[in-house]
Amino acid sequence: MNEELRGTIKTGLIAGIVTLSLGMIGILVAFNERFIVTDVVTLADLLLFGMAVAAGYLAANSLKQSSVVSKLLHGGLAGVLTGMPTFLLILLARSWEDIRSSFINVGPDLLDIVTLNNANEIMGGILLMVVFGVLGLVGVGIALLPERFRRPIFMGLTWSVGSGVMSDILSGILRPRLSTDTLRSLFGNTGLQPVPFTVLFVVLTAVFFWWQQGGQTRYHALRQNLTPSQQKNTRRISISLLVIFLFILPSLLGVYLSEIFNEVGRFVLMGLGLNIAIGLAGLLDLGYVTNFAVGAYIMALLTSSSEFGLDNPWSFWLAVPICILAAMFTGFILALPVLKMRGDYLAIATLGFGEIIRVLARSDALKPVIGGAQGILQIPAAQIGGFLSQTLGYVLNPINSFLERFELGILATNNNGEIVFGNPPQLYYLFILASLLMLFISRRLNNSRTGRRWMAIREDEDVAAAMGINTTNAKVLAFTLSAASGGLAGAIFAAKLGSIFPSSFELLISINVLALIIVGGLGSIPGVIVGAFALVGIPQLLSEFAEFRLLLYGIALIVMMLVRPEGLWPSEVHRREIHREGDDETAVPVSVKP
């Protein structure tokens, strides 16, 4: 058997086993509920058939200098092999009556999907392999397309499929603004209707093609030709537009989506904090939830009107700085014992701290103070009252009555003239304020001497010390400042929920935050935001994902490490590196001048 044939068989079987796994762990059945193109293509179909196309594409691509015919043969074979393991599963399910007692997901629903709704299961299985073979050929076709066509088509497809998957959001935003009939012609129960989907795909592909064939260069030329003052104005206008957009966003999104944004905001806050410790200073802190918990509990103790609170509960705004300081103090104290530890040892020790805080929170010893497993209730929502809210009302109310005409709005006062951050769209403003503040602080620190010291320690602690850096101080500072953002997130979290329980502070939070900064790009501030949307936002939007969230995290991390180790949005320096990879910059002649 020759090398290339073996490669194709391997590709096909790997794709086949992945397809089989998707079915057996229940992803196919769960995803079959969500249409991308209404009544035509579901998310499950996309995964299933996408696998065969990918197998064909990879098989054709790994062949060196072959004729089109042999590429087609290899691609077809890879496609058929992708269906093979699933076909075997169908055979097994036929002969093994109670297969569900061992493999709970192999039920009639799954068999319907993989036999393409064929009544005769064997015929269906064979049909599946044939279809997969044809799709393998499609994959080869894609591989044969010249790059300048393939890229726009791929991008167009990605974005239109993305819109299909996210059609709930689109329809949610458009619902108050369009008639029911128009809405129904665009969206089904889930997914985009076939016609709008096709139009979207064609338009997007055309746009991407144009952009690539000269649009991009023309755009950059246009920007280059602007005078400096024009450039400054363009920047100002785009920033203003962005700010306005951020301000009206919650009214655009509605309650449910605002809540998802708030969740993302909470993780952006924690991500920015942890990014200081891990991304900049290289201190692998796996107990970040500690800071979050401290912030939340201090907020609860200071503002709650329950028996655990103070006799005269504080207001949210007074308590916030205390929460932040308390978290920073915790960060400082916890930094002391682990100063001499590096890498893996530090990770394990901090992992322990994260667990200790949870155990303490639910312990009987501390129950009289912080409520044990029953937690602390009756935490009031943050609010602005009195003179300040009246003054703000003078500004906000006219804007709101103006925006109402477009079914939009911003931060609103209630009937008593107070601003209460009680429901998701109102809370959004609290999160955006906190996030912008932390973004600003992170940026300042990042580009300062302090940030440089941290980076030096991350790169080589001994050498950093030999350069005159007091590494002990710098590391303690990193832990302390990193904790601040977690404390802030915890404080807002407590005021948002109105009650806190130890179960809210589990290890998973630390892991989520770590995963999102890795996926976004270690040390990159925009990466934190992108990572939070990818790992927190998307699973919340697609309820089917919830069950497979951890699995998807694992897959996302592995794929990222293999394909894009620098992250979705890498820090500036790393990005510069990627752009340079092509040309041989190292060939710059270097000589000492006499």
Add this chain to the structure above:
Amino acid sequence: MSDNILEAHQVVKRFGGLLATDHLDYELPRGMIASIIGPNGAGKTTFFNCLTGFYQIDEGRLEFNGKSVIGLESYEITQMGISRTFQNIRLFNNMTVLENIMVGQEPHLKSSWIGALLGLPSVRREEEATEARARELLEFVGLRGLGDQLAKNLPYGAQRRLEIARALGAQPKLLLLDEPTAGMNPRETAQTTTFIKRLRDELGITILMIEHDMKVVMGISEKVTVLDYGRKIAEGLPHEIQSNPVVIEAYLGKGATAALMAQEKQA
């Protein structure tokens, strides 16, 4: 203050049962270019590590500018005025060339993180001055225009030079160079030799280097010290060391001197 920038008396450093430096005495006059040579494992780098606070010595005295450096952290020693480079280049690989040199200037920087958060003018001025100084140093070591590259992407010779530039950022009084020409071709070695001489002549920095390349050692050293098994076996001017039978034996083994002499006689 004595005229010696560096004085070591009976320095002992043990690793378990091994004596890495064995009652070593060493004096380095201010403004000199001195070399330490010796076979592999002779304790040269260990001596450097003791000087810079990487290791703490077990016995003896170590004084820099008349002040003891024993028990000090490595950053404190750097702040006193000793900078070093490393045998196996140790740059901050994922930082830019400019950032590397800016980190090197740490001992002279004052701004705090609070100032940076508030964006104080004094902080901004210091950052600008630091960057300007880094560019000067970059030019001084002949790496002009490479400031925005990541350190790891520089060619080997340039990396060695960047390490020296980073060490110069601290404005040291004493510069320790650990095999500055290791892995260089003859042309680069010659350039580096000239360059080291410039450091002393133009910047007035005392230089102590570990070096294997005898051309470099004999070319610019004003004093050569030979270590073997942690002990000093010879010290003197380059030409004295060159013909010292003890040194030849340390490098080539017992009987080597006799063989060499016999060879010379035949010739």
